Amino acid sequence: MIKLVYKDIAVGSKTSFTPTASEFDSVSHIYDLNRDNLTFENYGTVGELNQTLLDGSQSILPDNTTNIPLGLWSKQISSDDGRFESPITLTMTANGLFSSQGITLTFDTDNGIYATEVNIKWYNGSTLLHSIDFTPNVAMYFCSKKVDNYNKVVLTFTKLNFPHCRLKLRALDHGMIRIFAGKPLTDISIIQECSPVSDELAIDTLDFTLIGDENVDYVFKSKQPLSLYNNADLLGVFFVNSFDRTAERIYNVRSDDYIGLLDEVQFTGGMYNAKNAVSLLSAIFEAAGVPVSIDDSLQGKTVTGWLPICSCREAVRQICFAIGAAVSTARSDSVRIFAPSDKVVRRFELSETMQGQTFADRDKKLTELRLTQHNFTKLSETVEAYKAESSGTGVDIYVGFSEPLHDLSIVNGSITEAGANYAVITANVSCVLIGERYRDLTNVVSRTDPLTNVGDPANVVEIKDMTLVSADNATMLVDSLWEYYSKCGTVTSELVLNGERPGDLVVLSTEYLGDITARIESERYNLYGGAIVAEVTAR
Secondary structure: OOOEEEEEEEEOOOHOEEEEEEEEEEOOHHHHHHHHOOOOOOEOOOOOOOOOOOOOOOOOOOOOOOOOOEEOOOOOOOOOOOEEEEEEEEEEEEEEEEEEEEEEOEOOOOOOOOEEEEEEEEEEEOOOEEEEEEEOOEEEEEEEEEEEEEEEEEEEEEOOOOOOOOOOOOOOEEEEEEEEEOOOOEEEEEEEOOOOOOOOOOOOOOEEEEEEEOOOOOOOOOOEEEEEEEEEEEEEEEEEEEEEEEOOOOOEEEEHHHHHHOOEEEEEEEEEEEEEEEHHHHHHHHHHOOOOOHHHHHOEEEEEEEEOOHHHHHHHHHHHHHHHOEEEEEOOOOOEEEEEOOEEEEEHHHHHHEEEEEEEOOOOOOEEEEEEEEEEEEEEEEEEEEEEEEOOOOOOEEEEOOOOEEEEEEEEEEEEOOOOOEEEEEEEEEEEEEEEEEEEEEEEOOOOOOOOOOOOOOEEEEEEEOOOOOOOOHHHHHHHHHHHHHHEEEEEEEEEEEEOOOOOOOEEEOOOOOOEEEEEEEEEEEEEEOOEEEEEEEE
C-alpha cells in the first residue's frame, strides 16, 4: 500500500516554537516535539496499567535514553477515573507570527492512550486570541480552529482515556496531517541519486497527482513536508516545491528533498585550519534547520581551506568531497552523511532484472586525473572592503566580500560581527572598512595511467573548484577519485528493489559480461503499489 503523509502545517512552525512544560518525567525529550518523522518504539513501563503487554509487542525502556525519541512523558500517572491530580500544561512560544487551521496532537498511537480533555489557548504576545476546549477520541487528533497571527500556545491536559497511565505526547503540529493512500494517488514518480565522492549533490524529487475524494480545497504551500511510504517502509521525506490544479479535484504536485531546502539557505563560509568536519557540518545543518545523521567513522575528519559565501548545499558538497563522504536522503528521515561501504548488500540475478541492461562508456578509459590543491596564506596587502562618504550614524550594514579577508579594521565605525567573507558594521559618516588579503597558492596533483597506449584518446578529469582540497587530503583524494573515475562504465537495469538505495554496493549478473560489482548512483521509479521496479544506474 502506497501512503503519503502530507503535513498541511504552518511553514517553519515546527522548529520556531520553544516548548516548556509544567512537569515532565526525566526520560522525556520535550524537544522531540520540534522534530519531524521520528520513529517511536512501543515501550512498556512499570507502574502503568494498560501499558505492559504480554504479547511481546513492547520493549523494555533502556537505562540510557539519550538518543531515543520519546517526546513529552508526564511525571503524574492518571487516577482511577483517568484524571490528573494537577492539570499538565505545555507552553509553546515563538519569535515570529504564525497562522494555521488548528493543531494536531499525536499521543501514544501504539497503545491507543490519549488525553480526552484538552484546552488550547492561542496568544499574540500577551493578548489572548482564543481559548477552546477539545475532547479527542483518537490517539492522533486534529484540534480544528483557524487562528491567525499567533506566537504563543498554551495547552492544558486534564484527563486520559485510561486510568493509571502517563500522558505521552509524541508530536505537536501547527496544522492538519492528512494521509492519502490508494486511488487518490496517481502518477507517483521518484528520482533518488547519490554520488559516492560528492562531486555532485543531487536534489531528489517526488512528483505525484492527487485526485481529491472529499469536498476539500487543498493549497499545497511551499516547503510543506511530505513523507512517502510503501507499506511501513519510508521511501523519503520531501517538501512541496510547486503545484498545479488542473481540475476541481486534481492536483499535480512537485516536491524536493532536504537537499532542496539546503539549496535555499545561505552559508557565510570561512577560512579553516584543521577544522573538525563533523562539527562544521552539524553547525550548517543546525543553521538550516535540517536534520542530519553523520557516520561515526567520519568523526575524526578535518578540513583546511576556504569556503566562500554559498548555499548550505554547496558548503555540504565541498566538505563531503574533502573528507571522502557521500550524501543521501533516500529511505531516510534526515540527510545521511556516510563513508561508502565496500560491503556488497545484494546480488541481483538475471531473473530479477527486467527489460535487459544498457551499458555505457565501458571503453572510455581514464588517462589522467588532475586535482587542484589550494594553500591560502595571509598577505599584508590591504583592500577597502567598504567605503561611504556619508552613512547614517549608527546604521548597521552587512558587507559581503568578493574575496576572503583577514585582520579587519574600520575608520568611523565599529565591527559588530565578522568572518573571512563578511562583516556586520555600524557605520558613521565617512566610514571605511579595511581588510588584508589572502593569496591562494595552487598546485595540481595529477595521476596518469601508465598503461596508456600512444593511440588511446585522451580522457582527462580535472577538478579545480574544490577549495577545501589541501596538502592534508590531496593524496588521499587523488587515490579515491582515481578509483571512482577509472570506473568509466555504467550499467542501467530495471531491478526489483528490496530496500537497496543509492550509495549501496551490489553485484549485477549480466548476460554476456559476467558478474559486475557496481555502486548504485541513481534510482528512478513510478509507484503503483506492491513491488518497486526501478531504473537503476550503477558505476
